[in-house]
Every structure is written in structure tokens, then in C-alpha cells.
Amino acid sequence: MSRNVVGIVMNGVTGRMGYRQHLVRSVLAIREQGGLPLGDGTVIWPEPILVGRSEHKLKELADRHGLEHWTTDLGEALAHPLAQIYFDAQVTQAREKAIRTAIEAGKHIYTEKPTAESLDAAVELARMAREAGVCNGAVQDKLFLPGLLKLKRLIDSGFFGQILSVRGEFGYWVFEGDWQTAQRPSWNYRAEDGGGMILDMFPHWRYVLDGLFGEVRSVYAHTATHVPERFDEQGRSYAATADDAAYGVFELDGGITAQINSSWAVRVDRDELVEFQVDGTEGSAVAGLRNCRVQHRSLTPKPVWNPDLPVTESFRDQWQLVPDNGEFDNGFKIQWELFLKHVVTGSEYQWDLLEGAKGVQLAELGLRSAREGRRLDVPALEI
Incomplete structure (x- = not known):
């Protein structure tokens, strides 16, 4: 050889x-x-x-x-x-x-x-x-993560019927750096150094949404700097000038609505650090980094809203785990x-690199949307 x-x-x-x-x-x-x-x-x-x-x-x-x-x-x-x-x-x-x-x-x-x-x-x-x-x-x-590969398998099989919406939750608490060392470099929280949640994560969401569900056609974003003061690698305090959270609503081809929350100031109450829930006319799925759970139309339960009584059913137990059916590499x-x-x-x-530029485009439009407080169209991108 x-x-x-x-x-x-x-x-x-x-x-x-x-x-x-x-x-x-x-x-x-x-x-x-x-x-x-x-x-x-x-x-x-x-x-x-x-x-x-x-x-x-x-x-x-x-x-x-x-x-x-x-x-x-x-x-x-x-x-x-x-x-x-x-x-x-x-x-x-x-x-x-x-x-x-x-x-x-x-x-x-x-x-x-x-x-x-x-x-x-x-x-x-x-x-x-x-x-x-x-x-x-x-x-x-992220397109090659086991959870999203399983989700792609479901999409390609027609499991969802017509896809209606996508809901994404990403993030975790990044320590401020004073009494516990921050898990991310300090430049991530300074806009003047290229930091910020939108610039970091909207390029990811662009290729995930485009690659799995449909081209992104519009964006509305809201940003926040929830933690205004952080401490750098030398223990010195600094002003956090970049957004540490971004809340986005995206319109995709086919009328699909996607909502993705991204935050470094959220404590995790999910099975994985990122999860996407996809709802369709024939079924739904929740996919994370590695796992994917589904609920088919024929097995959808009938929850009853009654705030006067305690919940007696475990909603998470009503979902089925999608099998690996193979080995997944990094x-x-x-x-x-x-x-x-x-x-x-x-x-x-x-x-x-043109696909990479689409991610920069969405980040740029997301930041502009947040500044102007309005929804913006995402035009087709060509060289």
C-alpha cells in the first residue's frame, strides 16, 4: 500500500x-x-x-x-x-x-x-x-454529528410528512472568570476582538438550517449582553462588549419557521447542550449532539391542561429513541x-467558501436586525 x-x-x-x-x-x-x-x-x-x-x-x-x-x-x-x-x-x-x-x-x-x-x-x-x-x-x-445524521435520516425517509417548525436550544453557563475560571477565552465577549454569540453561532445555524430543512429566507434577531462584566485569563475585570445571547426567528423555504435560542448565560435543563425539536404533520423529533427521539402521529398522546391537578404522566417517556444502526465517527x-x-x-x-460566506451573511444580517429591531430578508448569495 x-x-x-x-x-x-x-x-x-x-x-x-x-x-x-x-x-x-x-x-x-x-x-x-x-x-x-x-x-x-x-x-x-x-x-x-x-x-x-x-x-x-x-x-x-x-x-x-x-x-x-x-x-x-x-x-x-x-x-x-x-x-x-x-x-x-x-x-x-x-x-x-x-x-x-x-x-x-x-x-x-x-x-x-x-x-x-x-x-x-x-x-x-x-x-x-x-x-x-x-x-x-x-x-x-454539526451536519456530521450523530444526532443530526439520525435527524437527516428521518427527513429523507419522509417521517415528518410536512415539516412545520424547528425549535433549537443551545448554550450553557460560561463562568464569569472571578471565582471560577471561564470555559471560553475572554476575547469571545469583546466585540472589538471579534467576539459575540451571533458571529459565533449564526454561521452554524445557517448551514444546519440550509442543509437539513431549507434555505433561510429571512431573519429576525434579538441580542443581549446578560453578563456585562467578566474576568480575563489574568484575573482582570473587563467590560463585556459583545452579545452573549441571541434569540433568532428564521423563515425557511416551504414556509417552515425556525426559532433558535443561543446563550452563554443559561443553565442547562436539557439532555444535551444543543437540541433541535422538529414538528411535522406526521411526527416529531428531538435531536441533540448524539441522540434523537421521535414521536409518530399514531402514537401522539392527548395531554390535558388542568393547572389544578398535578401532572401524572411523564412526557419524556412518550418518545422513542432512534437506534444508531451503525457506528458514528467524530x-x-x-x-x-x-x-x-x-x-x-x-x-x-x-x-x-461560498457556503461559509452564507454563514457570515446571516450573522451580519442578524446583528443588523437586532440593531434595527426588524425582520430582514436573506438574499441569494453569488460570487
């Missing part, structure tokens, strides 16, 4: 998401399984080329995982003879410039979202990649494998 070595310049892997999900659980996991087989006796062998600002962190990370290639110079990394793909998991503010540099160097592009801070910049990156003829993709990992790793095959074999790949 021969190896097709594909060098991947990985920028931002000293951060939480870049390290855990993309380096360890995706790229290194592919290597641990012996590479990515193509079925013709060849395996794709991803070779990370780490790049970042901290020499100390990069060296420690490379030593920990036995990796050979790392540098603090992006130009040097892109010029590496093995480098074919540039991957970006930096903070949003640094992403556009780095991706432009990588496109100009002729590298294929794979990037976390949002792909840029503004719609104009995101569309320009997509245009540049297309004109340069490089493969390009944006991370849309969602980030699945998309990495698809992108690697796309680069090496030219196989079809639909989650490109």
Missing part, C-alpha cells in the same frame, strides 16, 4: 478547538488509523505543519505528538515542500489575511468559521479561491476525510 503524503499547514492549533478537534481528533486520528484509504491501494497520509505565534507552545505540542514540522513564520510554512493545504483555526480577526496569503501561494484552503469578519470579505475569499482554482472548504461540523474527522479526498481525487465537495 503506497502513501500519498499531503502536507497541511495548520494555523491556530495551539487553541482549544484547533488542537482538540482538528489536530488530535481529526488529522492525528487519521494517521493513527493508518491513513485514509482510497480503495486503490493508496492511502492519504496527512502531514501536519504547525504554525502559530508562540514558539514555546508549538515546540511543546510537536514534541508531545512526535511531529517534525513547526514554525512561527506563515510564509515559511506555506513554502514547505510538502505543503498542499492551508487550514485556519485562528481568532476570526486574523483569518482573512492569512487565507488570502495562502490562496496567493496556491494552497488549497480549509478553514473554521466564520470565514471572515464581514460578508464582503468572505465573498472575496470565495472569489479568490475560485479564480485561483484551489480546492476550498469551510468547517460545517464529525470534524468525517469532514476532514471528505476534504482530503476532494483535494487528492477531485471528488465532489459542497461545503466550500
Whole structure:
């Protein structure tokens, strides 16, 4: 079996998401399984080329995982003879410039979202990649979560009949950072540093809604900064200038209404950190990260509203669990494998930078909707 070595310049892997999900659980996991087989006796062998600002962190990370290639110079990394793909998991503010540099160097592009801070910049990156003829993709990992894969299976089977509505709940309490360390970096709560719930999560909701239910046609959003003061990594207080919660209503193709609440100031009373309830004429489902429960029309109970009597039935027990019917791999790793095959074999790949730009578009319109207090149409996006 021969190896097709594909060098991947990985920028931002000293951060939480870049390290855990993309380096360890995706790229290194592919290597641990012996590479990515193509079925013709060849395996794709991803070779990370780490790049970042901290020499100390990069060296420690490379030593920990036995990796050979790392540098603090992006130009040097892109010029590496093995480098074919540039991957970006930096903070949003640094992403556009780095991706432009990588496109100009002729590298294929794979990037976390949002792909840029503004719609104009995101569309320009997509245009540049297309004109340069490089493969390009944006991370849309939630489409590959077990819970949403099961939900997609239900949709494709016609289980719901006509889908009427989608309700999403996402979030958890992020500690303020004074008496307990915050679980997220402080820049997430400063608008001037590219933080904010809408900019972080509306790009996710765009590809989930588009990919599962129908194109988003309008948005109405309300934002809040529920926790106005937080404490950074050094224990210093700072003003939270970005929205830490966003409440959105979206109109989709086919008249479907979607409502999604996103908050870092909510305590969890759900089975999973994100859940989507889908209601249709023939049945309903509740899908999370891993599990999916259903209730068919023929098995729908008849609750009776009576505030004078205690509830004697367990509503959650009236749902059935959708079986796995197979093994589910890490969602980030699945998309990495698809992108690697796309680069090496030219196989079809639909989650490109234009799809990533749609997420930036929805975030931009969501922020504008919140400022102006009105519903806004979401026009079709083209390069």
C-alpha cells in the first residue's frame, strides 16, 4: 500500500478547538488509523505543519505528538515542500489575511468559521479561491454529528410528512472568570476582538438550517449582553462588549419557521447542550449532539391542561429513541476525510467558501436586525 503524503499547514492549533478537534481528533486520528484509504491501494497520509505565534507552545505540542514540522513564520510554512493545504483555526480577526496569503501561494484552503469578519470579505475569499482554482472548504461540523445524521435520516425517509417548525436550544453557563475560571477565552465577549454569540453561532445555524430543512429566507434577531462584566485569563475585570445571547426567528423555504435560542448565560435543563425539536404533520423529533427521539402521529398522546391537578404522566417517556444502526465517527474527522479526498481525487465537495460566506451573511444580517429591531430578508448569495 503506497502513501500519498499531503502536507497541511495548520494555523491556530495551539487553541482549544484547533488542537482538540482538528489536530488530535481529526488529522492525528487519521494517521493513527493508518491513513485514509482510497480503495486503490493508496492511502492519504496527512502531514501536519504547525504554525502559530508562540514558539514555546508549538515546540511543546510537536514534541508531545512526535511531529517534525513547526514554525512561527506563515510564509515559511506555506513554502514547505510538502505543503498542499492551508487550514485556519485562528481568532476570526486574523483569518482573512492569512487565507488570502495562502490562496496567493496556491494552497488549497480549509478553514473554521466564520470565514471572515464581514460578508464582503468572505465573498472575496470565495472569489479568490475560485479564480485561483484551489480546492476550498469551510468547517460545517454539526451536519456530521450523530444526532443530526439520525435527524437527516428521518427527513429523507419522509417521517415528518410536512415539516412545520424547528425549535433549537443551545448554550450553557460560561463562568464569569472571578471565582471560577471561564470555559471560553475572554476575547469571545469583546466585540472589538471579534467576539459575540451571533458571529459565533449564526454561521452554524445557517448551514444546519440550509442543509437539513431549507434555505433561510429571512431573519429576525434579538441580542443581549446578560453578563456585562467578566474576568480575563489574568484575573482582570473587563467590560463585556459583545452579545452573549441571541434569540433568532428564521423563515425557511416551504414556509417552515425556525426559532433558535443561543446563550452563554443559561443553565442547562436539557439532555444535551444543543437540541433541535422538529414538528411535522406526521411526527416529531428531538435531536441533540448524539441522540434523537421521535414521536409518530399514531402514537401522539392527548395531554390535558388542568393547572389544578398535578401532572401524572411523564412526557419524556412518550418518545422513542432512534437506534444508531451503525457506528458514528467524530464529525470534524468525517469532514476532514471528505476534504482530503476532494483535494487528492477531485471528488465532489459542497461545503466550500461560498457556503461559509452564507454563514457570515446571516450573522451580519442578524446583528443588523437586532440593531434595527426588524425582520430582514436573506438574499441569494453569488460570487
